[in-house]
Amino acid sequence: MLETAIHIENLHVSYKEIGSYSIKRMLLHGKKKQEKAFHALKGISFDVPQGEILGIIGKNGSGKSTLLNTVGGVFSADSGVIDLGGRRVSLLSIGVGFQKNISGRENIMLNGLLLGFTEQQIREKLPEIIEFSELGEFIDKPVKTYSKGMYSKLAFSITAFLETDIILIDEILSVGDEHFKKKSAKKMKELISDENRTVLIVSHSISTLQQLCTRVLWLHDGTIKMLGDTKEVLAAYQQFM
Numbered sequence: 138m139l140e141t142a143i144h145i146e147n148l149h150v151s152y153k154e155i156g157s158y159s160i161k162r163m164l165l166h167g168k169k170k171q172e173k174a175f176h177a178l179k180g181i182s183f184d185v186p187q188g189e190i191l192g193i194i195g196k197n198g199s200g201k202s203t204l205l206n207t208v209g210g211v212f213s214a215d216s217g218v219i220d221l222g223g224r225r226v227s228l229l230s231i232g233v234g235f236q237k238n239i240s241g242r243e244n245i246m247l248n249g250l251l252l253g254f255t256e257q258q259i260r261e262k263l264p265e266i267i268e269f270s271e272l273g274e275f276i277d278k279p280v281k282t283y284s285k286g287m288y289s290k291l292a293f294s295i296t297a298f299l300e301t302d303i304i305l306i307d308e309i310l311s312v313g314d315e316h317f318k319k320k321s322a323k324k325m326k327e328l329i330s331d332e333n334r335t336v337l338i339v340s341h342s343i344s345t346l347q348q349l350c351t352r353v354l355w356l357h358d359g360t361i362k363m364l365g366d367t368k369e370v371l372a373a374y375q376q377f378m
Contacts, residue, residue: 139186148217192350224302237281
């Protein structure tokens with residue numbers, strides 16, 4: 138019986154939506170914009186055994202990125218349980234986790250400290266991270282000057298060399314030039330081949346999920362539509378879409 142690495146129970150996450158009032162109407166009548174709640178996750182529950190590579194699929198707005206961001210500690214749940222058993226978790230996602238006014242090098246240090254590594258441990262890995270990222274002199278420039286591809290290279294490199302127990306991947310494998318895609322795919326296969334490392338991958342790519350995942354979770358409108366064997370879930374999803 139494999140140990141459970143991620144336990145999710147009755148997880149609810151919602152956002153505040155602002156109703157459509159024109160600025161002119163607000164100024165003339167002094168009315169505030171109305172706020173409505175959008176329920177992104179509606180009481181989902183599932184477990185992920187240690188060492189599993191779980192794919193997550195669903196149409197846009199189904200709650201996939203919300204789930205990863207909540208497990209990764211970026212978002213707060215309204216209610217429910219997320220139990221990681223004290224494991225370190227890293228999130229690979231464009232637009233998450235970097236301070237844009239400081240350099241790539243400084244962001245490596247900051248991210249490492251937030252993941253629970255010591256300054257000495259991060260400095261030992263720093264040359265490998267920088268070399269793998271291929272950012273050259275941009276490593277000492279503010280992240281706000283980076284292109285989307287450069288951002289993804291830095292994010293991937295940090296996760297690849299500051300290895301955590303749980304890795305959350307949000308579409309980042311599809312970003313970057315062809316050379317870096319191949320290099321990162323090879324590195325990712327090395328990372329997830331560790332039987333003690335647990336991985337959640339959000340992707341619209343059927344082939345990526347088929348190649349990497351042992352099971353797939355299909356989210357639909359904030360609920361679990363299906364969870365099971367990769368081939369069966371993807372076949373059902375493709376037929377549905």
